[in-house]
Amino acid sequence: MPEYRRVLLDGAVVETVRDGDELVAGDGRRVKTAEAAHLPPVVPSKIIAVHLNHRSRVEEFQIRLPATPTYFHKPTSSLNSHRGDVVRPEGCKWLNYEGEIAIVIGRTCRNVSQEEAGAYIAGYTVANDFGLHDFRDTDAGSMLRVKGSDTLCPLGPGLVTGWDFHGKYLRTYVNGELVQDGSTDEMTWDMHYLVADIARTITLFPGDVLLSGTPANSRPVQPGDLVEVEAEGLGRLANRVVTGPTMIRPDIGAQPTESEEVLSTALGGEWEFRGIRAPQRG
Incomplete structure (x- = not known):
C-alpha cells in the first residue's frame, strides 16, 4: 500500500x-x-470528530449510545505532526491521549450513500485526539478548547492509500507501556458510515479529516511523556508532551477547573475518583 x-x-x-x-x-x-x-500528511479545510464510537469506550463510561453518531469540530490550528510536541498549557493538569484512525477525503463529497462513500476516501492516517479536560465545564457542548487548543491534533506519519479498515488493531503507548488496545471491529459506525453521515449536510473537500473514535482507557499524561499511537498497516505516530511557556491568562474567560465531570472524564468515567487527583509519574 x-x-x-x-x-x-x-x-x-x-x-x-x-x-x-x-x-x-x-x-x-x-x-x-x-x-x-x-x-501533517494532509492540509484539511476542516477536522470533524465523532464523540463516541468504540464499544469498549462506551462500556467504560457505562452509557448508552444514541441511535446515530454525534460530532464536534477541531480547528485546523490544532494540527500537529509526527514527532511534534503536544503542549499542555501552564496551569492545566488534565491532558488526555485518544488514539484514533483518521479518514482523509480524496474528492469533493456531498450527499453520497454509505455504499458510495469509499470512493471519496483518499486514504487513512493515524491520529491522537488529545483532550484538555480542564476546560470541559465551560466547553462541554462545543468541545472547542477541550479538543481544539493548539497542537492537540497530531496526524501521521503518512497518508496510506488502499488500506482496508476491517479487523485492524489500534494501540496507544505511553513511554513504551501499552495503555489502549482496540480494534476497528469494535466501531459502532464504520468509516463509510461516518463519511456519508457528515456529507448529508456538510460538503467535504479533498484533504478534509474525519476522526473515527478512540477505544477505552484514555487517561491523563504529563510533560515529558512520549505518547505513541499505532494502527495496523498505517504506522506509528509519536508525540512528546511538553509544558506551555505561559499560563492560561487569569484576567479573562473561564479558567481551568477540577469538577466532578472533569475528573470523571479524564479518569475514564470513574466517579469513585471524585475529588482525588490523578497520580503523577516521575
Whole structure:
C-alpha cells in the first residue's frame, strides 16, 4: 500500500513516497524517515470528530449510545505532526491521549450513500485526539478548547492509500507501556458510515479529516511523556508532551477547573475518583 508523507526538505514543503526506511521526493531526493522533519500528511479545510464510537469506550463510561453518531469540530490550528510536541498549557493538569484512525477525503463529497462513500476516501492516517479536560465545564457542548487548543491534533506519519479498515488493531503507548488496545471491529459506525453521515449536510473537500473514535482507557499524561499511537498497516505516530511557556491568562474567560465531570472524564468515567487527583509519574 503506498504511503505518502509531507516533510520539510531543504527548507521547502515536499510531498514524498515512503520506500522502506527512506522517503523519496518527486525529484529523486531521499531522506531517512528517522531524520525527516515531518509535517501533517494532509492540509484539511476542516477536522470533524465523532464523540463516541468504540464499544469498549462506551462500556467504560457505562452509557448508552444514541441511535446515530454525534460530532464536534477541531480547528485546523490544532494540527500537529509526527514527532511534534503536544503542549499542555501552564496551569492545566488534565491532558488526555485518544488514539484514533483518521479518514482523509480524496474528492469533493456531498450527499453520497454509505455504499458510495469509499470512493471519496483518499486514504487513512493515524491520529491522537488529545483532550484538555480542564476546560470541559465551560466547553462541554462545543468541545472547542477541550479538543481544539493548539497542537492537540497530531496526524501521521503518512497518508496510506488502499488500506482496508476491517479487523485492524489500534494501540496507544505511553513511554513504551501499552495503555489502549482496540480494534476497528469494535466501531459502532464504520468509516463509510461516518463519511456519508457528515456529507448529508456538510460538503467535504479533498484533504478534509474525519476522526473515527478512540477505544477505552484514555487517561491523563504529563510533560515529558512520549505518547505513541499505532494502527495496523498505517504506522506509528509519536508525540512528546511538553509544558506551555505561559499560563492560561487569569484576567479573562473561564479558567481551568477540577469538577466532578472533569475528573470523571479524564479518569475514564470513574466517579469513585471524585475529588482525588490523578497520580503523577516521575
